[in-house]
Amino acid sequence: MTDAEKIVFPGDVIAKEEEYLSGRNTEDINGYIIATAFGKVEKDEKNLTISVKTPGNVIKPKNGEIVYGKVIKVISKDAIVSIYGIYMNNKIMPINVEGRIKLPVANKNMYSHILTIGDLVRAKIINTRPLYVTIFSPELGVIKTKCLICRNELIMKDNKLYCTNCQRNETRKIASDYGDIEIYGGKNER
Numbered sequence: 001m002t003d004a005e006k007i008v009f010p011g012d013v014i015a016k017e018e019e020y021l022s023g024r025n026t027e028d029i030n031g032y033i034i035a036t037a038f039g040k041v042e043k044d045e046k047n048l049t050i051s052v053k054t055p056g057n058v059i060k061p062k063n064g065e066i067v068y069g070k071v072i073k074v075i076s077k078d079a080i081v082s083i084y085g086i087y088m089n090n091k092i093m094p095i096n097v098e099g100r101i102k103l104p105v106a107n108k109n110m111y112s113h114i115l116t117i118g119d120l121v122r123a124k125i126i127n128t129r130p131l132y133v134t135i136f137s138p139e140l141g142v143i144k145t146k147c148l149i150c151r152n153e154l155i156m157k158d159n160k161l162y163c164t165n166c167q168r169n170e171t172r173k174i175a176s177d178y179g180d181i182e183i184y185g186g187k188n189e190r
Helices: none
Strands: 013-016 026-029 032-035 039-044 049-053 066-074 078-088 091-102 120-128 131-134 141-144 155-157 160-163 168-170
Touching: 013 049, 026 049, 066 091, 078 120, 078 131, 091 120
Parallel strands: 091 131
Antiparallel strands: 013 032, 026 032, 039 049, 066 078, 066 120, 078 091, 120 131, 120 141, 155 160, 160 168
């Protein structure tokens, strides 16, 4: 897959400022060009600009469809997810909607740290009005996340999320293929 065919999430680094000028759906931050929308990278070699192309048509989510997004807020009973992609026709199509995930009620016997702000998740739509998704299935959940302390990417070690910088474990509701997901941006993300 070439760079121009890769799907990017908001916050992904797509180039350095000395390589390209910032185009549509991007911004310059600390010497890097960062995606501000979910979509495909679009390079204009003539004008040396780089943009993120979002879909022209509106996709309406349906019950049972798989979506990808980022947790933007966690409140007592719900997590708010900014949904950037929907899995359709064997590929991820850009979309821009917000959904909610119902969280279990915390009690003394249950650890309540299932999601945190910034987690990238794979979820399944269970209701469209209002839009609710679930992560409570083995293939669903967090697909990529960072340490709460140092913001280093967490890896799987002994079936736990582990920070190589802080040497500490964290808990999330992770997808069965956590760590096998290749998302454009990698170690250059802020």
